[in-house]
Structures are given as C-alpha cells and as structure tokens.
Amino acid sequence: MLQRGRPLRLKMGFDPSRPDIHLGHVVGLRKLRQLQDLGHQVILIVGDWTAQIGDPSGRSATRSMLSHAEVLDNAESYMRQFFKVVDRDRTQVEWQSQWFGDFTLANVIELTSRFTVAQFLERDDFARRFADHQPIAITELLYPLLQAYDSVAIEADVEFGGTDQMFNLLVGRELQEMMGQTPQQCFLMPILVGTDGVQKMSKSLGNYIALEESPQEMYGKVMSLPDSLILQYYEYLTDVPNADLAAMGQAMESDSANPMDFKKGLARSITATFHDTAAASGAETQFEQVVQRRDVPDDIPECRLADVAELSINQLLVRTELVASASEARRLVGQGAVEIIHSSGDRATVAAGAPLPALAAGDVIRAGRRRFVRLVQ
The missing domain is CATH 3.40.50.620 (HUPs)
Structure with missing residues (x-):
C-alpha cells in the first residue's frame, strides 16, 4: 500500500x-x-x-x-x-x-x-x-x-x-x-485493562477513566490502579521510550524503586495531557493531602445541616450528591468507605445498618477516597 x-x-x-x-x-x-x-x-x-x-x-x-x-x-x-x-x-x-x-x-x-x-x-x-x-x-x-x-x-x-x-x-x-x-x-x-485490574476498561463495568473527568478524579483513578498495570498504561498512553520502560520494570521487579513514584509520574502525565500541567500538579497536591495524609481538602462543597438532619446515610449521600444513586450509597457503606470527620478531628466510619452518628455544623462527610461535603448551619 x-x-x-x-x-x-x-x-x-x-x-x-x-x-x-x-x-x-x-x-x-x-x-x-x-x-x-x-x-x-x-x-x-x-x-x-x-x-x-x-x-x-x-x-x-x-x-x-x-x-x-x-x-x-x-x-x-x-x-x-x-x-x-x-x-x-x-x-x-x-x-x-x-x-x-x-x-x-x-x-x-x-x-x-x-x-x-x-x-x-x-x-x-x-x-x-x-x-x-x-x-x-x-x-x-x-x-x-x-x-x-x-x-x-x-x-x-x-x-x-x-x-x-x-x-x-x-x-x-x-x-x-x-x-x-x-x-x-x-x-x-491491545485492550486496556480497567481500574479493577481484571477486565477491559468499560463504562458499563464502571472501571473506566473518562477523558472529561476532573483533574482530581482522573489523577486519583490512575493512582488507584494495581501496580501490575503501571507499565501497560505507560506503554499504551504515553511517549516514554521503551528503554526507560524496561528500566522502570527492572527497578520495580528488584524492589530498588517504589512503584508509587512511577504511578505518580503516570498520573501526572495522563492528567496533564487531557487538562494541563498546572491542573495535574494541583491534582497531585490534593491526592497527597487527601489520600496519603488523610486530610480534608480546603475547597469542598457545603450543605446545610438542616437539609439532611432527618435523613438516613444513604439518603444523605444522594442528597449531597456524593453518590449518583442509592445503590452506589449502599455499596460504599457496605465497603466501609463512608466516614464522618467531626470538627474536633475525631473520625467515625459509618457501618451498614448502624444508626448515623450525631451530626453538627463543621462536620465533613467523606464518601470513597476523594469525595467530601462539609455541613454548615
């Protein structure tokens, strides 16, 4: 041809x-x-x-x-x-x-x-x-x-x-x-494996990273990948030379390097590609603050305490838009992935079937790793 x-x-x-x-x-x-x-x-x-x-x-x-x-x-x-x-x-x-x-x-x-x-x-x-x-x-x-x-x-x-x-x-x-x-x-x-590390990336399976995700969500999802996918994602989605990929793989295999460092480089590269360098840097800063140090981000949505005071945890998560549906709320609660962070600094994981802890203005609700809402008067 x-x-x-x-x-x-x-x-x-x-x-x-x-x-x-x-x-x-x-x-x-x-x-x-x-x-x-x-x-x-x-x-x-x-x-x-x-x-x-x-x-x-x-x-x-x-x-x-x-x-x-x-x-x-x-x-x-x-x-x-x-x-x-x-x-x-x-x-x-x-x-x-x-x-x-x-x-x-x-x-x-x-x-x-x-x-x-x-x-x-x-x-x-x-x-x-x-x-x-x-x-x-x-x-x-x-x-x-x-x-x-x-x-x-x-x-x-x-x-x-x-x-x-x-x-x-x-x-x-x-x-x-x-x-x-x-x-x-x-x-x-080649087929790109999704964030679950098992099946091909698919919207219907929920293991995807969309191009129009926010920088924080895109960066965080890349960081959630199993270490076994790091090299595949570098190869399929970046321009890193093959020689560098081989050295990266050897370093991880010999435990002479921390896979987290390579994964951060991957998350920065992908986020910068579909947003920009500043957005990627900001997403990395927030990831380190929220996921690694478990701090609450400075800029998060707020919700009036009176609007959610009488709701169950599943209803609260849907009302505050921390989840898209009641089924997602049930799944996160069942996984122990919903937490109340009190203004005093104390934390309480919400258990399935257990009563919701007393809430007060200043408390923060965390759903998953990266979604927060602060309750205000």
Missing part, C-alpha cells in the same frame, strides 16, 4: 452508545495521531446507526437498542472528545447515516445475501451464546455487516480496532473484496 505514493485512508469507528470516551479508546486514537503526523488520512466513523443495535463483543446477552435521539446526544459529546487526541483540521469525520440513510430493504437483503449464518456463528461471543441456548437477535447479526459496509463506503485502506473487534474487521475485508475493492488491512490494538 505504501508503494502507491498516496496517503493511506485509516478508518476507526466509534459507536456513541454512551456519552464519554475513556482511556481505552485513546489507545487507538494515539496510534491514529502518530500516523496522521506522518501524512496519512484519518477517517473517524460515527456509528449513529450501529450504536442503535449495539456491538455484543464480549457480552453474553442481547444489548438493548438506543433511540436515534440518544445516539445523537452521545455523539455530540464524542465529537468534542475526539480532538483531544487527533488533529481536528486533518481528520475526516463521517456519519453512517450519510450512506445508510438511503438504504432500502432491497439493499439490506442484498448485503445479507453475501454471508451465511454459519460464518457469523464462528464469532466467539455468538458461538458461546448459541451453545448456551441464549438469544441472539437478528439485529446483532447485522452489526458486523453494517460496520463492514462502512469500509466499502469510504474505501478504507486500513481499519483500526481492539483485538475483540477482529471478526468485524475481517468481515470488512471480505466485503470490500466481494465489491471489487482492495481489501483493507486490519490494525488490531
């Missing part, structure tokens, strides 16, 4: 099924930016049609469909976040509705006629569900076909995707060849 003497058309698709892009998406976007800087054409596909179906990759059940209005709302957020990584002026953005908007039933039937159900049941997640007698919606079988047609519509030379997308990318190759195009190359990107 490079011998053709023209820039390669590099395709990567995003389904705006949720409003945030997270660091897992950034792995592929960073590679696109590097190739963009070498003169190649980056084409981002906004999957405003496939997002309504939902790609079942890695899932064991049929996904619920989104309305087109929900998809458009999420896409607006995606468009803002893409360009934190790739160069806006050198990026071509295409919406699937540009070609699928004119599709007729005849077009859909013609597209489906090119593949068999047996071929699609070779895909791991479909095969597992079929073997376990779990439902597979016809719409889900359409997903790889629609993603493949994107490659035909823009005449992609290379498609980027995570390793869990290999089947879909290969369908794109096959479809291009069937329709007289040169089949695309498939560039598979």
